[in-house]
Amino acid sequence: MSILVHDSNKAACRAAAAALQQGCRAALVRPAGTGKGRIVWEMLAEQPDTRVLWVASCAARLELRRGLAKELGKTLDGSVRLMDCEQLAAQSALGWVALAEFRPGLLVLDGWREMSARDWTDCVQLLFRLCPEAKVLALAEPDAPGESCRAAEELLGDAVVEPLTLGGALADGLLPMPASYTALLWPQETAMARLRAEVKNLRVPGTPDPNAEKYQALSLAVEQMPSVEVLLARWLPDAAGRYLVLCEDAQTAAQMAQQAEALFGAGVHTCCADALSSDAEPFLTDEADALRLLVCVNSPAVETPLTGISGVVLVRRTAEAPAYRQMLARALAACGSVPVAELSAAFEGLTCVPQLRKECGEKPFPLSEPLSACRRAYRQLRRALDAEWERYFAAAKQMAAKKLPLDVPRAYTFEGVAVGRWLENQRLVRAGKKNGRLTAEQVARLDKIGMNWKKRLELAWENGWASARRYRDSHADLLVPVHYKDKNGFALGEWIVYNRQRYQGGSLSDDRIERLESLGMVWDTGSILWEKNYAAAVQYHLEHDDLEIPVKYVTPDGMALGVWLGSQRAAYKEGTLTAAQIEKLEALGVDWANRNDRKWQTAYEAAVKYYSAHGNIDVPTEYIDEDGILLGKWVSRQRYAWQNPERSSARVTPERKALLDELGMIWEKTDSWQHRYELAAAYKKEHGSLAVPAQYRTEDGIWLGSWLSRQKLMLREGKKLSAERCAALRELFQGENTRRLTATVPPACSVREQNWLDNYQSAKRYAEKKGTLLVPAGYVDESGFRLGVWISNLRAARKARPESFQVTPEHIAMLDAIGMQWDAREAKWDGAFRRAEEYRAAHGDLLVPVNYKTGDGFCLGDWVRRMRESYAAADDRLTAAHIQKLEALGMVWTMPQES
Incomplete structure (x- = not known):
């Protein structure tokens, strides 16, 4: 029976499953409390054999998912493992190997828009490398404050299926509507001080202030408004009830806990929690006849709603709409349909709720606006301030159009407008050194006309950062070659090196470190390359159960893994490996010996x-x-x-x-020549002649026929034999035909021919067993014959020496009869193409995932990728006939994400 009730969630479940089937990744973006976790469990019910590694962004979200699993009766740590980014980052080397050995078929990234660039680098990307065949399902809320990790957004932003907004969730009934809504201003002094500073920043000393009258009107409206304490008392549905006070951040929560009695009255019982999912038992079991508050920081909503809640208070320090929407969604998910009061520290925050009500459809939630007069006065002042800002901006824009610099003295005027003072104020407000208001949109418009926000050295750094951001957007990383210059001639490679050196020397500011890390900065380039090789070594270990990698081994994507492992052994002996690297390699059972x-x-x-x-x-x-x-x-x-x-x-x-x-090794072995002589004499005595077959070996493995042939040749040439041995051989060969010894085969068949026929029989047995004559070059059959080398020599002989005895027409016909492929490369290509035909017949296209393997273990995805690369490079080995055959299967030479 399905655990999903709402049609919207059922549709999202189907869409996500289809996206994973087709493209190996999908993202669900839905408000808190709408059932993203339940959608995952519904999908897993359809794939009971799939192993899942579920990674939560934080401890609060981890606790939330554990609670859901318990509610649904699901078992964790079996086929589903659940952990957060902090736990992942703290994994030992053995722990990471264990995760790779777990071989998850699905990675669930829960709260991916809350993951930092460091989380992404230290945890998620490492998981991708260690579990390359796993599909990815990402969960996130649509209204995540701040900027998500760029790498995460690039990977998952276009994989979102069935997105849902907060207004849509309220309209569809996935989240309960607020029973009522009241928006208040608190603290009023802070909001007024910010506006007063903005008015002052736009005023030119010695001239009339066009905004003073409107500011006074707003100030009067605020003074005439009842205090926030009075308004809160009027709003309280139950003077002795339980209320959730959800704060935007820890700073706001601390302020609210401090001033709870001043706002709500003496005798209030306040319980503080770090997160919504923290233990609320003291709050819920408090039976005192008093107002009870649970003050906590905005965090993932609890899976099981809090009971007996009389109302919710949202406390916001900023005017960011995403933060407001996220907080409201989490509060409603936790408390149900209850009255909501909002305490906003900025007038702009009062404008968020009307827009949300419009999105809720025909029946929006009731809204009480005790500050309507203040809001009207604020709108008038806001329009005036924005118009004044636009006047100054228009003057600055004209300066830029005339190629005049914007880095001008404070007293500078342009066509009667005090642009210098205004530009300086914009810089100070943005730097946080002066109170005021500057929106992201305004910053972007100033950037567009060439605004210099910093001093000369700071400006140079900002230019470098902008170049690094462009490189990151186009190359998906910041591994910039040292001598790289961007299209403007900026030496970005050297700039990156300079910042790495300052970071390692401890002289790079925290702000710059954070900004570079937001772009995916790698401070130690050797470490990222080391980690990529290590991840490949983990895959080798999982496949072969050891780390005995041949020196010449290269991974399908071109990594010389054998050489790399050899270099690690050398570095270990030299003492240049870090303790962490040693631990990781030893977790794979590396043998440090050469x-x-x-x-x-x-x-x-x-x-x-x-x-x-x-x-x-x-x-x-x-x-x-x-x-x-x-x-x-x-x-x-x-x-x-x-x-x-x-x-x-x-x-x-x-x-x-x-x-x-200790094993009784005999270092001075008896005369082997004498031993062989005695064996030959014994053979002659037993068989009556020395016509030893070419493939004959004695019990101790001696090829007696070959030895006799060499002795006859040396006897005839009189070389390398003592007089005693010459006499012994003449006696041995007495009565024997002096021609070259032959095998006991028909007279027309020479020893050379018999050798070829024996080799042919080995090849025939291989073909019957394997169904092919594509023999690996190093293959040796059960008798010790190097069949792989012989087959390779035959191909070379036919190509370069067609007159060779090895490839007479008769020999070629015999080999063709058992399936000889004279062009091994073409034969291997045909085998891969046959598998591509099977994939096309099964899936309807040739969009093969890069990690896809066929049932017999052939890496078809990698082969298709290499065909695309060969096509792009106009490689002669990809012939016109190959191209035609692939296009007949519907080959797409440039994948959509590459175009």
Whole structure:
């Protein structure tokens, strides 16, 4: 049974699920209390096997989601894990690896518009790197005060589905309407002082003040208005009831708690909480016959509404409409349809509620306006002040049009307008050094005409910041090359380096640090590159269950991961890795020993197994153990390295020799020539001749036919053989045909041909087993034959040496019969294209997610991406025939987000 009641939420649930299916990300933007969390659980009910990592923006939101899960009877820490950004940032290296091993199929970013740039960098982006295949579902409120993280907005801003405003939620019944609404001004002195300063800033000394009369009218209206204490007493629905006092910020909450008795009367009981979701039990269980207030800071609404609330008081310090709407939505979600009183510290705040009532449709909530006379007087003064501001701005705009600088002395006038004094006041107001009003829109208009807000050095920094912002908007990061200059010739790369140096030296101000971090500034460029490589190492570890990365291994997106890991081992030995980096790598089980040491240890462990089974390590030279280790050759190499240290690339240290001695290693092996001679004599005695088949090996792995061929050649040439050995060989070969030894095959078949046929049989077995002859170059079959190398040599021979014995017409026909692909690159391309055809048949398009893998593990998404890159680069390897075949499947060469 669905846990969603409202049709609006059901539609949002369907839209989000469809967006995730198609594009791997979706964002739900809906007011507090409208059921975003329930929508997520409804979606998860349709995907019970999906693993979910649910990341809340703050502790209050985390507590809210835990409460919802408990109410719905959902289990956390099973297939759904819930944590906040602070908990994520505090994860140990092992904790991050555990999250990657959890392999979430869905990341829920709860409150993404409240996440800071640091949250995004330290938590979210790291999650994206460690969980590259996870889809992303983001939740946010439409009215989030301030600016959200730019990177978050760029990723999720265009993924919003079924957006809902506060007015829409009230009209649809998703949130309860206020039973009544009253807007009041508090503290009045603060609001009047701000207006008085604005009037003064526009007045020219020695001239009549055109706004003085209107200001006096407003001042008189405020004086004639009953005090806020009286108005609050009239508004209180229940003089002994419980009231939620929701404050815009901690500063406002502290002020309200201090002045609660002055505003609401003596004897009031005040309970303070850090957040709406904090424990309100003392407040709810207070049965005193007195007015009871729960004063808390604006925070995510509680999932279970507070009961027995008589009314809500919203206390606002600023006039920001988003903050007002968010606070009202959270209060209504927490308390239901109750009377609401608003205490605003600015006249502009009184204008927010009429606009909201218009959005509520035909039946808006009742509005009481005891300050209507004040509001009318304020509107008249506001229009006059705005007109006066426009007059000064028009003069400044004319100056800019005539190429005159706006950085002029305070006493400067332009065509009778005191522009210098006005411009200086705008700078001081914006810097917070003077009381007044300057809206974001006015700042933008002044910016457009070239306003200089700072002194020369400050202005230069602002120019650099503006260039950095443009770079961030176009490149999605601030990893600016050192020698980069923007289109205006500004050396942005050097400017970024300069600010990094000042940051590391502790001489960059907190304000500038915060502003650069809002653009995604990376203070240590090496760290971000290190983290990207580390994330790739985590993926390798998850796939292979170890970190034994081959030196030449490169990830699908081109990262030389094998080389990187080698550099980390070297840095570890040099002591240049940080403690955090060491911890992260050790969480993956890294072996700090170099590759040669690890290979030696692995082979030694195989020798230990052989010793346990045979009682010695007298291993035949060609012996290969069940793990594919060429143990016979390894033992021989250790012996040779010990006897010939100056001629061997291998090293047998005293420690290694001691380990091998424990296994009974024989360092001075008996004469192998004599051993082979005796084997040949025994073979002749048993078979009556020395016609040894080419593929014949003795029990201890010696290729006897090859050895006999070499001895005949040396005997014929008289080289490298002692007189004693020459005499012994002549006796051995007595009665044998002097031509080259052949295998026991038909007379027309030479040894060379028999070798080729034997190799062919290995290839045939591989083709029957694998269904293809695309043999990896390093593949060795069960008999130790290097089939991959042989197949590669055949292709090279046919291409470069068509007269070669290896590729006669008969040989080619035999190979074609078992599916030989002479052009391996084209064959691999055809295999990938076949998978693309299957994807197109299943999905109706070729918009393959970059992390998509087929059922057999082929990275189809990465292959499609590389085809697009090859097309854009006009790579010759992507032929016209390839392009035609891909376009027939509906290939989109430029993805929409790239255009």
